[in-house]
Amino acid sequence: MKSKAIDIIKEDLWKNNPVTVQILGICSTLAVTNIFLNTLLMGLGLTFVMAFSALTISLLRYVIPQRVRMMVQVLVISSFVIIVDLSLKTTVSHISRALGPYVGLIITNCIIMGRLEAFASSNKPGIAFLDGIMSGIGYSWILLVIAFFRELLGFGTVVGIQVMDPLMQTIGVTEGWTSWAFMIMAPGGFFMLALFIWVSNSMAMGHRNMEN
Amino acid sequence: MNKKWFAIFFMILVTAFFITILSTVHEISKDRIQEKEQIQFYRSISYASRIFPEDIKEENLPASSTTADIDWNEENLLEIFQNRIRFVRLPIVSSTKQLLETRGSFTSDSADIFIVLNENGEREGYGFPLRGKGLWGTIRAIAVVSSDLTRMVGIDFTEQSETPGLGARIMESGFKYHFRGLDLSGFLGEHPEEKPIEMVARKETSNLAYSTNRVEAITGATQTCLGILKMLNTDLPFYLDVIQENERLIKTID
Numbered sequence: 001m002k003s004k005a006i007d008i009i010k011e012d013l014w015k016n017n018p019v020t021v022q023i024l025g026i027c028s029t030l031a032v033t034n035i036f037l038n039t040l041l042m043g044l045g046l047t048f049v050m051a052f053s054a055l056t057i058s059l060l061r062y063v064i065p066q067r068v069r070m071m072v073q074v075l076v077i078s079s080f081v082i083i084v085d086l087s088l089k090t091t092v093s094h095i096s097r098a099l100g101p102y103v104g105l106i107i108t109n110c111i112i113m114g115r116l117e118a119f120a121s122s123n124k125p126g127i128a129f130l131d132g133i134m135s136g137i138g139y140s141w142i143l144l145v146i147a148f149f150r151e152l153l154g155f156g157t158v159v160g161i162q163v164m165d166p167l168m169q170t171i172g173v174t175e176g177w178t179s180w181a182f183m184i185m186a187p188g189g190f191f192m193l194a195l196f197i198w199v200s201n202s203m204a205m206g207h208r209n210m211e212n
Numbered sequence: 213m214n215k216k217w218f219a220i221f222f223m224i225l226v227t228a229f230f231i232t233i234l235s236t237v238h239e240i241s242k243d244r245i246q247e248k249e250q251i252q253f254y255r256s257i258s259y260a261s262r263i264f265p266e267d268i269k270e271e272n273l274p275a276s277s278t279t280a281d282i283d284w285n286e287e288n289l290l291e292i293f294q295n296r297i298r299f300v301r302l303p304i305v306s307s308t309k310q311l312l313e314t315r316g317s318f319t320s321d322s323a324d325i326f327i328v329l330n331e332n333g334e335r336e337g338y339g340f341p342l343r344g345k346g347l348w349g350t351i352r353a354i355a356v357v358s359s360d361l362t363r364m365v366g367i368d369f370t371e372q373s374e375t376p377g378l379g380a381r382i383m384e385s386g387f388k389y390h391f392r393g394l395d396l397s398g399f400l401g402e403h404p405e406e407k408p409i410e411m412v413a414r415k416e417t418s419n420l421a422y423s424t425n426r427v428e429a430i431t432g433a434t435q436t437c438l439g440i441l442k443m444l445n446t447d448l449p450f451y452l453d454v455i456q457e458n459e460r461l462i463k464t465i466d
Contacts, residue, residue, distance in 0.1 A: 031375065035276060060226075065219040072226055079230040083237055090241045093248035094255075094280030101348075101373050101380075155276045162274055179275075185432045186378060 012134035018111040019142040025111040030189035039147035047136025049080040054120035054132030154183035256368040260356040261328045275386030298327040302458040340451045344443025347435040349373035364394040379436030390427040393419035
């Protein structure tokens with residue numbers, strides 16, 4: 001059990017990461033990563049939905065009829081997404097408003113459906129819950145790294161705080177930072193994601209070669 | 213039980229279970245959400261009216277910031293709202309009504325607007341809601357125009373479902389700032405040769421520094437920008453007409 005849990009953590013965070021290896025959840029990866037805070041909330045929301053959907057599906061795995069299993073999975077996912085949406089509206093309504101359709105987009109995230117079908121529907125609740133959390137974190141940390149660089153280069157800010165202007169002025173560039181508009185737009189997301197996949201897969205390949 | 217019937221029965225049972233949970237959560241959070249939405253509405257009106265907390269200067273806000281990022285003390289916000297905003301319902305006179313009927317957009321006998329007062333209680337501008345279509349859905353906004361109806365004081369978008377990272381950037385200060393000081397004389401027939409409001413690819417100076425009828429569009433969000441342009445060019449003249457026609461009534465409210 002313990003070694004299985006460690007394997008899941010390693011697999012979801014790095015070896016079989018949903019974004020860089022399985023190439024899942026790309027739509028939201030490109031859409032939400034231009035602002036760090038939005039990405040963080042998206043990641044937290046997805047992790048919550050992922051974990052509790054996995055737990056629910058795992059608990060019901062022996063009673064869900066095969067022919068309606070996907071309908072049940074979508075129903076469970078949507079219910080948890082609505083709970084996340086209502087919670088955000090009640091507690092941090094301004095952030096919920098800023099996120100707009102981002103939260104609803106969690107329903108369409110194929111990582112959730114993929115993990116429910118591939119793992120939660122055939123594993124025990126505890127391990128399925130852990131897999132849900134780790135898949136969510138595995139997705140979130142990649143997005144956060146991409147969002148950090150996109151926001152930094154695109155707006156010159158980190159979590160909304162201007163850092164590039166003072167930095168440029170310190171090194172003598174009086175006009176401050178010229179924002180890379182490209183980074184804020186979807187092509188910037190493609191570029192950063194491709195770069196990240198290239199670097200991470202090269203590292204993983206180097207690691208495997210060393211092991212061999 | 214027959215497998216087919218069990219599947220249907222199971223689906224109904226699971227659906228009923230989750231509907232019960234969601235209804236309960238909704239019922240518990242309903243009042244709090246309404247309260248928060250009301251505060252958001254006040255924030256939007258303040259932003260469009262160019263009213264900010266004392267220690268915040270709009271020029272210092274990051275271009276990516278939204279109305280929600282402005283650090284308001286809720287009590288101060290409510291106080292400002294009570295002292296400086298007055299809601300009024302203006303009747304739509306027959307000529308405007310006829311025009312609306314011909315466009316097929318007539319819905320009511322009256323239009324709800326609000327009057328923005330300055331700190332001395334003098335009329336500073338008029339605000340009203342706008343509604344248009346973006347790329348993916350409805351865009352709603354609150355616009356405020358100066359009391360002489362020649363300039364736009366500001367705009368804030370209250371609802372949108374545009375593409376995150378592209379069209380959704382209409383919520384950012386960097387885009388909305390171009391509407392501050394926007395020249396509206398095109399609607400008043402002073403420059404009939406010009407389009408009332410135009411979107412351009414690049415605008416070097418702000419409309420506060422040098423007022424023009426131009427707003428800088430968002431690259432990669434053409435349909436959203438065109439939707440906003442259409443919304444402004446359709447709804448603004450209607451409200452400007454209604455305000456002009458009811459000027460006498462508005463003065464009595466002062």
